[in-house]
Amino acid sequence: MNDTSPPLEEDLVHDAEDRLRPDFVKEVLDDVREGRLEEACSLVAELHPADRADLVELAPEADRADLIAALGSLLDADVYAEMNEHVRELVVEEMEPEQAAELTGDMETDDAVALLEDLDDDDQRAILDVMEPDDRAAIEEALSYPEESAGRIMQRDLIAVPEHWNVGQVIDYMRSDEELADDFWEVFVVGPLHHPVGTTKLSTLLRTKREVPIADIMQEEQTLIPVDMDQEEVALKFQKYALISAAVVDPSGRLVGMITVDDIVHIIQEEAGEDALLLSGAGEGDINEPVREAYSGRIRWLIANLGTALLATFVIAQFEDTIARLAILAALMPIVAALGGNAGTQALAVTVRALATNQLTGTNRARAIRREFFVALLNGVTIAIILGIGVAIFLDPMIGVVIGAAILFNILVAGLAGVLVPVILDRFGADPAVASSVFVTTVTDTMGFLAFLGLASAVLL
Known part of the structure; x- marks a missing residue:
């Protein structure tokens, strides 16, 4: 039988290992150097935020400022969240405090903390001083926890509902409140003191009739993460119990945040590489490290x-x-x-x-x-x-x-x-x-x- 299907379109941006092609990077940089900013932006516009971050990292240090200025809004909070910490630190240090504050305000709390904790105290304070009060309070609280602890990597945007609600009330609440988290996999159920008493998956919630009490469908057994637990131990819990997300609690047992598996993937990679590098005495081993x-x-x-x-x-x-x-x-x-x-x-x-x-x-x-x-x-x-x-x-x-x-x-x-x-x-x-x-x-x-x-x-x- 003859195969009449059309040939796969060649990827002119990525190589076989899903890295940006050198000729693509050169083309974007040449457009920026020669003032063809619209052409540069059109090449970058369809890239994933992680690929845009890679583009900035791959650019020679002398070209980065012009590249960042040319791409403008294409380098949003999602891009900076994916960027190598050493490159990101150099870029953010060149920003005005107001610009950096706006950027961190658009980030998830854990990403904003990761951005700010790498800066020196003076730069960190200058950015915090011009942030919105709510954002500043959340980030300062996170920075008060030990480095590489659950409190540093947790997200504060989550869905928590009282245990006496029914399914219909939960769904109506999620539809009506525009300030709620955008991305989540489960709903946490809390008692009167905001202590987590259970959790329910979104799939279970959506397939249950409105009048059913949330307490009847919630899963009472859950893995709670103490806010001061080391991130390596958190990763081991996610791996052992095959978690998608988990509630983070303070010393009094109150729900203060959640950790999701996408954050854990980065931690597992980071910790695995860190141990190998420590054994060799190579420090952080990052090619972007000063x-x-x-x-x-x-x-x-x-x-x-x-x-x-x-x-x-x-x-x-x-x-x-x-x-x-x-x-x-x-x-x-x-x-x-x-x-x-x-x-x-x-x-x-x-x-x-x-x-x-x-x-x-x-x-x-x-x-x-x-x-x-x-x-x-x-x-x-x-x-x-x-x-x-x-x-x-x-x-x-x-x-x-x-x-x-x-x-x-x-x-x-x-x-x-x-x-x-x-x-x-x-x-x-x-x-x-x-x-x-x-x-x-x-x-x-x-x-x-x-x-x-x-x-x-x-x-x-």
Whole structure:
């Protein structure tokens, strides 16, 4: 059978991975530079807010001001909500306080808070001073909560109705009040003290007759989020219970806001990337991060690694005579350190992820440690046999025995260090993703050199 369907229209804006094409970005920027502002706006008008934000981020810093001025109202609150925080901060700092206040006033509270919290105190205060009183009060309240807490990311625009209403009253209320939230998936039911007592999905509400009491169709069991809960814990609750939205309550139990799954998607992505970057000591790892901030975030870890390297060098120096008499040991030492370091990194990555996702708790801690020990043992035996036989064949049988034993010992130590260090740090309230890598590197390098050179001194000399 011949296919007579028309060919799919080629996407001239996005590439195969849904990124803006370089030639499209260049075309928009060329139009702006040459004063063809209407052409530039017509190209951008059909883009999604996230793509418009990407366009601003992709533009060279020298062209951003002209691009933003040319696009004008096309860069609305939805676009700034999608923009990279470093780029957004630079752009907002160039705005007049009144312009920035108008922009934040058009945003959802959580997006407005995300915009303002990145600014320095003076810029933040200047914008707040010219905002509408209601908007300012809501944002100041949100900023009073700890960073990365539920209070910072929650929305205050929600639908809450008293438990004594019926379905008809709820529907009439939602139709008549123009100040209510525009986007929501469920209606919260509250008691006299504004404590959430239940929730009902919109689909259930719309399929129920008007005279039915809302209390009869509401779901009493719900997941309540304390206002001071860390955003990572909030994300885990959404993931565990497959939530679309959840009520946020203050210490007295009053309903003060809600969190929706679209906000959680960003948090999950952010937290996952953050742990990986912390393990490597790369700071925020954002390509838009200013050079000075990137430098200050990375240099302290390089200095810490310098300290661990000096400790390993001290261990090596104690076996100077051994290395002088058997120079081949100097060529083999990096193998011991590298394999131990990789084994420790593997165990560390698995453990930090398990702690971050609440898979590793006090209940199964001992089992997890035993598991990593046996994994390290099997890895160590395998690598020791392969490397030991290779060195024995091409160099010397006794050196093969020594390096095989040293590799087995170091991989065992690395595996245990990779699981024990983050568990201990977590037990004492420290973030295991921040400091674990430095400790594990110290242990694997130091113990690897000590085992290899110590065995060589005892067996070969």
